[in-house]
Amino acid sequence: MPSNAVAFSALVFACVVPGAVSAIAFLNPLFGLWVAGLSLLHGFTLGAPAFLALRRFGWVNLPTSLGFGLVIGGLPAAIVFSGIPGQFLPFAGFGLVSGGLFWASVWWQSRRSSLLVASE
Secondary structure, rough: OOOOOHHHHHHHHHHHHHHHHHHHHHOOHHHHHHHHHHHHHHHHHHHHHHHHHHHOOOOOOEEEEEHHHHHHHHHHHHHOOOOOOOHHHHHEEEHHHHHHHHHHHHHHHHHHHHHHHHHH
């Protein structure tokens, strides 16, 4: 069961990496900053409560992280851009990637801490 500190650092990592990749891919730091900021906003307002609910039931795993990331990234954009077909897809993609990065970061931090405890 991941702690709140592990989840917080994983959430920040999962939100900042897509912004950094976007800045590099598009050679536009302001776009990367916008992606990271929007991702952090979604992550803390929607992702953190989702994580707490999933952790309560012991459902923090790769499929739920990917699914919730997809929904958290895509649903708000689908509502905002309801008149423009398919406009939510890039946001859903960022959410999917962020969900995967979140799970990978939680998994890595948990694995690393268990390896440190075992080596002592």
